Amino acid sequence: MKPSIAAFAVLAATAAPAAQAQHQGHEGHAAAPAAASVEGVGVVKKVDAKAGTVTIDHDPIKALNWPAMTMPFKVSDKALLAKMKPGAKVRFQLDGQTITDVRPF
Numbered sequence: 001m002k003p004s005i006a007a008f009a010v011l012a013a014t015a016a017p018a019a020q021a022q023h024q025g026h027e028g029h030a031a032a033p034a035a036a037s038v039e040g041v042g043v044v045k046k047v048d049a050k051a052g053t054v055t056i057d058h059d060p061i062k063a064l065n066w067p068a069m070t071m072p073f074k075v076s077d078k079a080l081l082a083k084m085k086p087g088a089k090v091r092f093q094l095d096g097q098t099i100t101d102v103r104p105f
């Protein structure tokens with residue numbers, strides 16, 4: 001077996017369960033390539049100040065190979081939550097699945 005085929009087989013084996021996983025929880029996203037900072041755009045659905053999370057209906061994020069979906073994000077600083085109101089469209093910076101900055105779209 002050629003090395004490239006072996007590598008593909010490993011990729012396919014690891015990617016398959018992720019593809020079947022619900023977007024809730026986002027285990028599938030953990031396999032996304034690490035990047036210093038990635039920008040996303042989406043509409044705020046829900047802010048949970050107590051948990052320090054925000055649920056965003058985000059557009060596809062090509063840099064991470066994410067499809068469009070609604071998902072919860074953590075924030076690096078709870079002060080960011082004050083900038084996110086349900087219904088608002090925002091542009092946000094991501095470090096993994098944590099929002100590190102946000103501004104109006």
Ligand SMILES: [Cu+2]
Binds near residue numbers: 026066069071
């Ligand atoms: Cu997502």
